[in-house]
Amino acid sequence: MKRALVLFNQALRWHDNLLLSDQADFDQLIAVVVLDPAEYLTEQYGIRRASTQRLQAQLKLLLDWQQQWQQKLQVMHLRIGDTTTSLQQLAQHYQAHCLIAAEPTAPEQYQQLQNTGLSLRLYDINSLLQHQLRPDLASLPKSFSAFRKQREPDLVVQPPQQVQLSGQFYADAGQALDSHSADFISRYHNPTAALLNEAAALERLSKFIWQQRAVVHYKHSRDALDGDWNTSLWCFYLANGSLSPCYAWQQVVDFEQQQMANESTYWIRFELLWREYFRWQMRQHGSAWFSKNAFRPPLDFSAPVPDKRFELWCKGQTGLPFVDANIRMLLHTGWMSNRGRQNVASYLIFELQQDWRLGAAFFEQHLLDYDCASNWCNWAYIAGVGNSGARQFNQIKQALTHDPHGEFVRRWLPEKTTAGALVHWPEAKVQQQEFWLPYLKQLKSNT
Numbered sequence: 001m002k003r004a005l006v007l008f009n010q011a012l013r014w015h016d017n018l019l020l021s022d023q024a025d026f027d028q029l030i031a032v033v034v035l036d037p038a039e040y041l042t043e044q045y046g047i048r049r050a051s052t053q054r055l056q057a058q059l060k061l062l063l064d065w066q067q068q069w070q071q072k073l074q075v076m077h078l079r080i081g082d083t084t085t086s087l088q089q090l091a092q093h094y095q096a097h098c099l100i101a102a103e104p105t106a107p108e109q110y111q112q113l114q115n116t117g118l119s120l121r122l123y124d125i126n127s128l129l130q131h132q133l134r135p136d137l138a139s140l141p142k143s144f145s146a147f148r149k150q151r152e153p154d155l156v157v158q159p160p161q162q163v164q165l166s167g168q169f170y171a172d173a174g175q176a177l178d179s180h181s182a183d184f185i186s187r188y189h190n191p192t193a194a195l196l197n198e199a200a201a202l203e204r205l206s207k208f209i210w211q212q213r214a215v216v217h218y219k220h221s222r223d224a225l226d227g228d229w230n231t232s233l234w235c236f237y238l239a240n241g242s243l244s245p246c247y248a249w250q251q252v253v254d255f256e257q258q259q260m261a262n263e264s265t266y267w268i269r270f271e272l273l274w275r276e277y278f279r280w281q282m283r284q285h286g287s288a289w290f291s292k293n294a295f296r297p298p299l300d301f302s303a304p305v306p307d308k309r310f311e312l313w314c315k316g317q318t319g320l321p322f323v324d325a326n327i328r329m330l331l332h333t334g335w336m337s338n339r340g341r342q343n344v345a346s347y348l349i350f351e352l353q354q355d356w357r358l359g360a361a362f363f364e365q366h367l368l369d370y371d372c373a374s375n376w377c378n379w380a381y382i383a384g385v386g387n388s389g390a391r392q393f394n395q396i397k398q399a400l401t402h403d404p405h406g407e408f409v410r411r412w413l414p415e416k417t418t419a420g421a422l423v424h425w426p427e428a429k430v431q432q433q434e435f436w437l438p439y440l441k442q443l444k445s446n447t
């Protein structure tokens with residue numbers, strides 16, 4: 001009997017998922033998902049890798065996925081433990097020699113699969129550029145613009161695959177949950193945690209494109225700091241693999257063909273290309289991204305040393321209201337807008353003079369849409385340590401542009417009661433930057 005394990009991590013969906021398909025060279029397939037506590041409960045640079053909120057959301061998602069399999073009278077093994085060991089144990093139990101999985105971008109996850117010693121069959125189901133569109137890593141353009149210009153002219157994204165659940169899936173039901181996993185679940189399962197599953201993903205996608213037609217104004221609303229329909233919020237589902245990027249892309253193209261195409265419908269695909277660019281950048285340079293200057297030699301993996309200013313930034317207590325409000329929103333909701341992320345990152349790196357990797361680790365902890373490539377490469381991009389020059393933002397100018405009446409700041413910092421834009425005025429403890437001065441003047445004259 002020839003058996004293979006099929007790992008569904010970051011492949012928690014029934015649409016466009018090649019992992020569900022028949023594998024001609026195997027008799028039986030064993031479905032499994034693993035939650036590795038080391039990816040959540042350990043620390044990097046003294047910062048826990050995941051907040052309880054993120055851990056609980058992931059656990060809830062995996063339990064929901066397991067339940068969906070049960071409803072189809074199928075067994076999905078859920079293992080809580082070291083990824084490599086859990087897969088090795090299961091492979092030994094079923095005498096399986098092959099592991100089928102979604103191709104990861106995070107070097108750590110790739111290593112975990114390799115360390116199993118099983119023969120790997122990886123499907124890149126979470127990239128737009130799959131199969132024949134797969135770029136050659138050695139000749140990958142350095143900048144996003146060059147990458148986009150090279151890819152866009154012939155970019156016909158692979159249409160989503162209609163895959164039937166293979167009849168080869170099998171498992172001995174008694175093996176579905178071990179006692180260690182059961183203990184962990186009873187400790188961390190929170191029924192009120194966010195459920196970021198495929199049903200929620202497809203509903204959000206459909207509403208954003210078809211019902212609300214928010215895709216039509218996306219280019220003009222995407223810089224908003226919050227709001228229900230200003231951005232897609234597909235990030236959660238793309239990050240955990242409950243939404244296929246090819247499917248999302250295709251839905252936008254369908255809308256363009258059936259209803260209307262404008263700069264906004266183009267722009268959301270443009271942003272999906274940013275995600276794509278970072279995925280391939282991460283694969284090209286691997287763990288070198290975690291060095292102080294990213295992959296620029298000499299590599300330096302020594303841990304960054306934070307000071308008090310980092311601690312205050314993490315709590316949303318820097319004294320700069322625009323930064324603090326964005327951080328408080330992240331702590332509360334597990335999400336921050338792209339504009340907010342750019343500003344708080346720039347402030348931490350350039351004004352507070354902290355190592356960019358501390359900020360990346362803090363975002364990893366809190367973002368419910370945490371994605372290794374999108375997070376670490378965006379941080380490096382702002383710090384100017386990857387392929388790019390530094391990108392410093394003027395927080396007061398940005399506050400005036402994106403929160404002109406101070407409503408966002410007052411929403412997240414209820415202790416700030418100053419009316420209008422003057423709420424953006426930095427507290428006395430904040431060192432005022434030369435390049436803020438014209439905008440501070442503007443703040444005063446607005447009142």
Ligand SMILES: Cc1cc2nc3c(=O)[nH]c(=O)nc-3n(C[C@H](O)[C@H](O)[C@H](O)COP(=O)(O)OP(=O)(O)OC[C@H]3O[C@@H](n4cnc5c(N)ncnc54)[C@H](O)[C@@H]3O)c2cc1C
Nearest residue numbers: 231232233234235271272275338341369370371374375378
């Ligand atoms: C410092 C920093 C850290 C970030 N960390 C993450 C992260 O961990 N996970 C993550 O998914 N995104 C990350 N981003 C990118 C971006 O901020 C989020 O994808 C976006 O805010 C998510 O909201 P949305 O889905 O409504 O985005 P939308 O504006 O609706 O965009 C649609 C999709 O395009 C992709 N996208 C948009 N902007 C970017 C970008 N700059 N880089 C890569 N992909 C993009 C995302 O998949 C997003 O879901 C980060 C950006 C910065 C500046």
